Amino acid sequence: MRAANIFERYLTTPRKMIMTSIMVGVVLAMTTSALYALWLHHKREQGYDIxxxxxxxxxRDYFNDLEAVADTLQPLTQAGCNHVSADLTSRAAFNINVRAFLLVNNGTxxxxxxxxSMSEPMAKLxxxxxxHQKVDLEIMPGTPMMPGKPTIAIWYQNPANAQRGIFTTLNVNLAPYLLFTSRHRDAASVALVIGDKAISTASPGVHSVASLVSSPLRIATLPDYPIKLFIYGRTWSREDIALSALSGILSGALGGCLCGYLLYVRQRSGKExxxxxxxxxxxIVWQPVVESKNLTMTGAEVLMRWEHPTAGAIPPDAFINFAEAQQLIVPLTRHLFKLIAKEAPLLMDILPQGAKLGVNIAPGHLHSPEFKEDIRQFAASLPDGHFQVVFEITERDMIKEKEAVSLFAWLHxxxxxxxxxxxxxGHSALIYLERFTMDYLKIDRGFVNAIGxxxxxxxxxxxxxxxxxxxxxxxxxxxVETWExxxxxxxxxxxxxxxxxxSRPVRVAQLIDWQRQRSGK
Known part of the structure; x- marks a missing residue:
């Protein structure tokens, strides 16, 4: 398995990133659609309120104006028809939608x-x-002069004489109401309701309130008039639902893509x-190296470990090989040097002078321009003259022969x-021994396991x-795992x-305890 695949197994994999991005996109799409739909619904509700x-x-303004006209006509109810008829007719001519003004005395x-002049009981008209009311209204299917054409009849009682008053009939002009509803794309109709009768912009004629199909979205009333205004419309429209769904799809797609990109950037191995x-x-951990004759520790190999906060312990082969592939082996090795320099002084009491410290060097660092300077700084950071550093080059790694020869000579x-x-x-074992000057040959565990x-x-x-x-x-x-x-x-x-x-590779404190137990100190 490639190092990249191993590494991705311990961190966020592309499949996980894709699934996460899809889930984020779906949640974002649903949330955006719901919020946008609620916002449109809220705007629609505000529109209905307006x-x-x-x-x-x-x-209200129309009826207030009409009442003001009726107030100016109330004095005419004190006189006979032949004296005020001309004045009454002219007043009616100059009031929009008024069919007729009638003077009433004692219910006639x-x-x-x-x-x-006329004589008609109000109970019949x-x-x-x-x-007996100061103001009263009725919806009528027509009048004697204009049968079949609905009208609104209004009674205004004379404030000075309760037996007298003004009765007027109005043409039902629904044009202003249609104009109002046209301002709101979801408003279907408006109905004027008086008592149990109604007239509506939806259909001509007079209707019973019970025959109105659905409940109104809004009901407006006038404080001084027994009239109600029913407003009908849609609470949810197909256009808004489609628009909400489209906005959700777009935001979900964009959010999912953005989430995937951020996950990729955040989980990109190099950045990790x-x-x-x-x-x-x-x-770092330290694994003792013992001299075979007396089995005493004469040095240790330093190994790097990575404890990822979410992925846990990541195998060295995964992150080291991947660091090389991402061209990050140099900063990783420099960090290794710093960790060794920090802990090496703690081992001076348990390791003799000249003890070997095995440190792995990758070809990516060996051939970098900063290699020699990094080595000088590393050597200067260790206790002076106490440790013998052994740089270990893995035989499986490919190195540049001409550069390696001069670099190995410089290290010596x-x-x-x-x-x-x-x-x-690897594939070049004998070539390594033939072309490069090496001090140690480390036998792979695969050969050791075959013993016996x-x-x-x-x-x-x-x-x-x-x-x-x-x-x-x-x-x-x-x-080496057995006495055999x-x-x-x-x-x-x-x-x-x-x-x-x-011993397994252990932390520095454990290595110190291990050595002291073996030496009896």
């Missing part, structure tokens, strides 16, 4: 602006009108590694030693040990041993 107030204001209409360095998520000049790590696991088994690996291990001896290279066996393996390696002259049989 519409109701506008119609209410129009009707005796003078009309349309016909002159407008049965629903109560002349840099964040891990800044937040001190990396730490600076007093460092070089080991070829995991020898025998009848496999083709055992003879190869014998050949590796013999080859190292002829090249005057010091040998270190990795992955220890004895076999000692018998064949392997110089140093390293593995779980002695």
């Amino acid at each position: 519409l109701a107030q506008g119609i209410q204001r129009y009707v 209409a005796y003078c009309s602006s349309a016909t002159g 407008a049965p629903a009108i109560d002349t 590694i840099l964040q891990g360095i800044r937040r001190n998520q990396f730490y 000049q600076q007093g460092f030693e070089i080991a070829v790590d995991d020898f025998g696991t 088994t009848e496999t083709v690996t055992s003879p190869v291990l014998d050949a590796v040990i013999t080859l190292a001896r002829r090249l005057n290279m010091t040998t270190v066996a990795e992955g 393996q220890t004895k076999w390696l000692r018998d064949r002259g392997v110089n140093y041993l390293q593995g779980f049989f002695f």
Whole structure:
């Protein structure tokens, strides 16, 4: 499995990012659609409120003006029709939508602006009108002169004489109400309701209130008049629902894409590694290296670990190889140097002078322009003259031959030693030994695990040990886990041993305790 795939397994994978982005997009789409729909509904409700107030204001002003005219006509009720008929007719002519003004005395209409003198009981003209009220209204299907054309009849009692008053009939002009409803795209109709009768912009004629199909969205009333205004319309429109759905889809798509992008940027491996360095998520462990003859610790290999806050412990092979692929091995190795410099002084009491410190170097750092300066700073940060640093180069990694030869020579000049790590696991084992000057050969654990088994690996291990001896290279066996393996390696002259049989890689405090227990201090 590629390092990138291993790394992604421990951090957020593309599939997880896609699923998260989809979920965020869906939630955002639903939330946006709901909020936008609620906002449109709120705006629509506000529109109905404004519409109701506008119609209410129009009707109130009209009736107030009509009442003011009726007040000027009230003195005429004290005189006979032949004396006031001409004045009554002219007043009616100059009032919009007024069919006729009638003068009433003792429940009888005796003078009309349309016909002159008359004598008609109010109970017959407008049965629903109560002349004992100061103001009363009735919707009538028509009048004797204009049958079949609905009218609104209004009674105004004379404030000086309760037996007298003004009765007027109005043409029903619904044009202003249609104009009002046209301002609100969802308003369907307006109905004027008086008692149990109504006239509506939805259909001609007089209707019973019970016949009105649905409940009105708004009901407006006039304080001084027994009239109600019913406003009908849609609370939810298809256009608003479609617009809300479209806005939700757009915001969900944009939000999902943005979430995916942010997750990609945030979870991008390179950024995770840099964040891990800044937040001190990396730490080091030490694995003892013992001298095979007396099994005493003469050094240790330093290994880096990463405890990610959400992914947990990430294997070194994953993040180191991935750091190389992301060209972040240099800052990662520099951080390793700092961690070693911080803890190395703590080991001076348990490791003798000249003790070996094995430090892994990746080709990406070896061939970087900053390599020599980084090595100088690292050497200067360690206790002066106490440790012998051994840089370990993994044989599986490809290095540039010409540059490596000069760099290895420079490292030797600076007093460092070089080991070829995991020898025998790559494709260029013999080439490494032939072309580069190495001080140590670290035998891979795969060979050590074969000890005591009848496999083709055992003879190869014998050949590796013999080859190292002829090249005057010091040998270190990795992955030693049993006494049988220890004895076999000692018998064949392997110089140093390293593995779980002695100790797992541990933190510096544990290593100090381990060594003190072994030495009896």
